[in-house]
Amino acid sequence: ETTLTQSPAFMSATPGDKVNISCKASRDIDDDLNWYQQKPGEAAIFIIQEATTLVPGVPPRFSGSGYGTDFTLTINNFESEDAAYYFCLQHENFPWTFGQGTTVEIK
Amino acid sequence: QVHLVESGGGVVQPGRSLRLSCAASGFNFNIYAMHWVRQAPGKGMEWVAVISYDGSHKYYADSVKGRFTLSRDNSKRTLYLEMNSLRAEDTAVYYCARAESQDFWSGYANWGQGTLVTVSS
Numbered sequence: 083e084t085t086l087t088q089s090p091a092f093m094s095a096t097p098g099d100k101v102n103i104s105c106k107a108s109r110d111i112d113d114d115l116n117w118y119q120q121k122p123g124e125a126a127i128f129i130i131q132e133a134t135t136l137v138p139g140v141p142p143r144f145s146g147s148g149y150g151t152d153f154t155l156t157i158n159n160f161e162s163e164d165a166a167y168y169f170c171l172q173h174e175n176f177p178w179t180f181g182q183g184t185t186v187e188i189k
Numbered sequence: 190q191v192h193l194v195e196s197g198g199g200v201v202q203p204g205r206s207l208r209l210s211c212a213a214s215g216f217n218f219n220i221y222a223m224h225w226v227r228q229a230p231g232k233g234m235e236w237v238a239v240i241s242y243d244g245s246h247k248y249y250a251d252s253v254k255g256r257f258t259l260s261r262d263n264s265k266r267t268l269y270l271e272m273n274s275l276r277a278e279d280t281a282v283y284y285c286a287r288a289e290s291q292d293f294w295s296g297y298a299n300w301g302q303g304t305l306v307t308v309s310s
Contacts (some may be wrong), residue, residue: 123302128289160269169233178296180226180234182233183234188217
């Protein structure tokens with residue numbers, strides 16, 4: 083099983099900040115990593131596919147980088163509406179596995 | 190617009206059974222694999238099970254194998270999860286999710302809002 087280690091677990095951000103969330107895989111997963119955003123009581127939203135591709139309709143302040151074992155979700159110019167729970171998913175190896183998630187709140 | 194709506198959650202005693210449903214709309218349900226994923230209180234997401242577009246292939250997490258059964262009715266655009274011999278550690282919000290593409294091993298494009306299952310005496 084591929085373990086995804088996501089960090090930090092929790093962070094606070096001020097509008098305008100640059101936010102970085104890390105997801106490290108225990109083995110090479112190529113670019114088979116997705117990022118999701120979830121707000122309380124709502125369905126998770128697909129924001130980054132294949133590590134670096136922005137899902138259509140997602141604001142361009144979101145970006146993804148990385149390949150192999152180290153991945154990063156970046157939010158440029160953080161906005162208050164970006165306060166949410168973020169998590170990564172790998173689909174290179176069975177079973178599908180997730181990072182433990184990052185809660186981003188407004189400072 | 191893709192819409193996934195889970196139902197069937199509730200409070201159940203250990204050892205009992207529960208059946209979850211996921212009603213799909215807004216896409217061609219017949220051609221996508223579907224997953225169940227759960228999130229226990231204070232924990233991260235955990236993949237539970239996947240079923241192929243036609244129901245011919247099913248895979249389960251070791252933690253639920255032999256106790257949970259996944260099925261789908263494409264005519265009703267509905268996914269089911271039959272959960273038997275429930276344990277306290279099955280307490281979680283259960284989400285259904287649609288595969289990203291027709292590639293069985295893809296990630297998830299869409300999620301439902303989830304249904305809470307609480308296993309407690």
